Amino acid sequence: MPTIERTSETELLAAALRSARDTKLLELDRGARHRTAAAFTSLFGAATAIVVGDEQTCEIAGRDVLDSLRAAGVPTVDPLILPAEKLYAEYSFVDQIREHLKTVDAVPISLGAGSINDLVKLAAHQVERPYLSVATAASMDGYTAYGASITYRGSKQTFDCPAPKGVVADLDVIAAAPPSMNASGYADLAAKCPAGADWILADFLGEEPISQFPWDAVQSRLREWMANPAGVQTGDFETIRRLTIALMMSGFAMQSALSSRPASGAEHQFSHLWDMEGHTHNGYAPSHGFKVGIGSLASIALYEAFARQPIESLDVERIADQWPEAMDNDAEIATLFAHDELKQKAYEESRAKLVSRDAVRVQLAKLKAGWPELSRRLQAQLVPHGELRDMLAAAGAPTFSEEIGIDRDRLRRSYRQAYHIRRRFTILDVVRRAGLMEPALDDAFSSTN
Numbered sequence: 001m002p003t004i005e006r007t008s009e010t011e012l013l014a015a016a017l018r019s020a021r022d023t024k025l026l027e028l029d030r031g032a033r034h035r036t037a038a039a040f041t042s043l044f045g046a047a048t049a050i051v052v053g054d055e056q057t058c059e060i061a062g063r064d065v066l067d068s069l070r071a072a073g074v075p076t077v078d079p080l081i082l083p084a085e086k087l088y089a090e091y092s093f094v095d096q097i098r099e100h101l102k103t104v105d106a107v108p109i110s111l112g113a114g115s116i117n118d119l120v121k122l123a124a125h126q127v128e129r130p131y132l133s134v135a136t137a138a139s140m141d142g143y144t145a146y147g148a149s150i151t152y153r154g155s156k157q158t159f160d161c162p163a164p165k166g167v168v169a170d171l172d173v174i175a176a177a178p179p180s181m182n183a184s185g186y187a188d189l190a191a192k193c194p195a196g197a198d199w200i201l202a203d204f205l206g207e208e209p210i211s212q213f214p215w216d217a218v219q220s221r222l223r224e225w226m227a228n229p230a231g232v233q234t235g236d237f238e239t240i241r242r243l244t245i246a247l248m249m250s251g252f253a254m255q256s257a258l259s260s261r262p263a264s265g266a267e268h269q270f271s272h273l274w275d276m277e278g279h280t281h282n283g284y285a286p287s288h289g290f291k292v293g294i295g296s297l298a299s300i301a302l303y304e305a306f307a308r309q310p311i312e313s314l315d316v317e318r319i320a321d322q323w324p325e326a327m328d329n330d331a332e333i334a335t336l337f338a339h340d341e342l343k344q345k346a347y348e349e350s351r352a353k354l355v356s357r358d359a360v361r362v363q364l365a366k367l368k369a370g371w372p373e374l375s376r377r378l379q380a381q382l383v384p385h386g387e388l389r390d391m392l393a394a395a396g397a398p399t400f401s402e403e404i405g406i407d408r409d410r411l412r413r414s415y416r417q418a419y420h421i422r423r424r425f426t427i428l429d430v431v432r433r434a435g436l437m438e439p440a441l442d443d444a445f446s447s448t449n
């Protein structure tokens, strides 16, 4: 796998494309929407195209995309235009798109951001067709990612399906998107900071080794890509360009790993939890990025509080002896979750990672002995809580959980719940195995206000 530390961004993207399983083309430039036809024909030859968007995205870029296709002689059928109001990544929309696709012999072009891209990604896969994605905002990192994140029967799930064959990202369109959408993307990018720290932990403690290419793709320039958050708010072209590249790279990393591990850790579990609970604020579900931004601050607050605990003097034997047996773990889940489906999910995921007391003993000994080195690596990886809060605020993303309708008590409960809903090994697992969840949370909640 190529090392990408010092290569230019063009080379970076080229290397990502070479390593990608599904995506063969990325047209990322100003005015790229006018070149949709060239992208389409280079991937799908003489196939017919069908644009799938919503009222807003079709209004913004639909005409230019269709003009490009028609001017180049690409056969098209009428676009499928979904209502913009209340459109979200929910399975009934996948049904609708899939059933429509069955009636036409055409390759879909998704025209939109996170929701539309994920809906078309899954619907196209279900009718065994590839698709092209035309991105309209830098609002999340899913364009180039494997899998679609869709709410199914009330709970958010990731469906396996290939990434698009190609992505057209017109920077003029993206820079003109509502600032809150690009602020969401910035927060989804900032999440790579604690997500990377979680992977370092998982690697160090023998749970999940770091794989070099996905790691480099996300992390090697992360600080550079996160610089100038204020430019996200103002739609500064260079900032938006960097943000778009960064999010595409993150998607490529997931595509290459066939897992969201390179881009998602505990901070995403907060967001998934709130999704599964059907959380809304002022009648709407807060954006993915806004939730993971709050999750990132929550995760970093826990990292910082954990680092203030006496880790090098942990009584490993005593703590390991208190590690819950399966029955106690189940009992805790029963009291933590009210919603039945969520409870089932928690049983499934939490049981899958419930290790023996011996395993906890071995891991804690490793943590204790390796802490001086490990804590240095984590400190280098993490942006301090206060700094990240300022950066998110400058980008226009929320920085207090109350801003997305999560009060302090619920946030605190969310730490314990987020642990159970996913088997992925993160800071939540380390703090819990070290028997320090309550003291660390006491500390975190008294030092971040």
Ligand SMILES: [Zn+2]
Pocket: 140, 141, 188, 191, 264, 268, 288, 292
């Ligand atoms: Zn994300």
